[in-house]
Amino acid sequence: MADTPIQERAPSERSISFPQADGSSVPYAVFSSQAVYDREQERLYRGPYWSFVALAAELPNVHDFKSTFVGDTPVVVTRTASGFACWVNRCAHRGAMVCREKHGNAASHTCVYHQWAYNCEGDLQGLPFRRGIRTDNGTLAGMTKAFKPEDHGLQKLRAVNYKGLIFATFSDEAPPIEDYLGPEMKPWVDRIFHKPTVYLGCTRQYSKSNWKLYFENVKDPYHASLLHLFHTTFNIFRVGMQARSLPDAQHGLHSLITVTKPPVEADTAAAYKQQDIRSMQEGFSLEDGYLLGQIKEFDEDCTNHIQPIFPQLVIQQIHNTLVARQLLPKGPSNFELVFHFFGYEDDTPELREMRLLQANLVGPAGYISMEDTEATELVQRGTVRDGDKVSFMGMGLDAPDETRTNITESLIRRFWAGYQKAMGY
């Protein structure tokens, strides 16, 4: 039989269809489709959004630089004489990555391939043999005479410093950063970035799962008391704590979760048992409870403040740890997660020690975060073959305006509703 074979469309080529406009149901194809991923790179990471690229405190001196990404495009962020610059890490000559180091200090950046050199703003400074080669028999031709160095700089992004957070965008349409953060999110960003910060270091990890699964995770307070046994075992994240789940009102892509301890006299352990979700581990205790202390430093001392700012940032305060998490997509089924730990310039030695000690709570092996990227990998593996199947997120669906709860999937739904619009699905 020489019949034309039936052209099966690859899963990635199927059109994406969200069964509900409210974001309560998500087709699994969005987690593994190359076509979806490519569309995200174009519409989101090259679209009118601001991507977090660095803390200003990571680049304290003029000419400090850092290699990072906007989406999966390699970029370099530099501190210049007048502020910050961000450029695509791709030589204007033949496309090689110019900067090959994670971070450092350099007034100029030279491509190793043909030694084209750029300044920290990304402008071309010079290139070998531009004027040709002097020989005993005269000068041999160099670069074409029509060449104008100013036309061959590195591709520049817009870069802004908002209170120590450096954001970059490819888009001329991205609104001013204050408007981008919006009136719901800005006061909470300001809560953390209200005074000069000091960079303490970072952890890096990869997860073999789609970047949006991590976005779901940080918009999902529902899982915190269920997945993270350290939380429940040591009674630190409890049902019935004072909670907030606030979406951004413009597009729902940013959000905030906070948890604040109730007055000490309330018996939250008893309250938790009454919920009967997962029984407390009786008798477990930490040898040194200092790890779970909290030195008062804010008007409202939330134990948890988790604030994703779409698409590359999650601001985190857990007890006395302060982190800017950076989420970087690496193809449909991989992402990198960088935890940038920081403190304030005026930290007391005691507070700084506490921040470092409590760094153990989060990051790749964090007591209360190591399960997150494991959970996202479980979803990736469970969904990869069935792009047409969908998830179901109905927790709190009947009370869409309730924000004083952590038992809700409202923030995830708002995210997916915003995502559908942004992607044109």
Place this chain on the structure above:
Amino acid sequence: MSQWQDVGDTAAFQEDEPRAVTVAGEPVAVVRQGDEFFAVHDICTHEVARLSEGFVEDGCIECPLHQGLFDLRTGQARKAPCVTPVRVYKTRVQGGRLEVQAP
């Protein structure tokens, strides 16, 4: 104790055509402008390149690698990416021979 070192017949140095010489084991670029002779260390202070392979213009020597400029008289960097001055050496003519003062 600085030594004057003979680097050749002055006639061997052509106007605005840098020549590489060696002075006390160090590479030096010599440039002639009319009756004046300038000598600067031959290696660019930005990246490794020989200034003697570059071009002379407006009292400066231009590095062939990235077109940074150094003032021939003072060694000051005049154009990025060069920012660090290059070392300059004194010169004199003795009986038709050019001499460069070793450091």
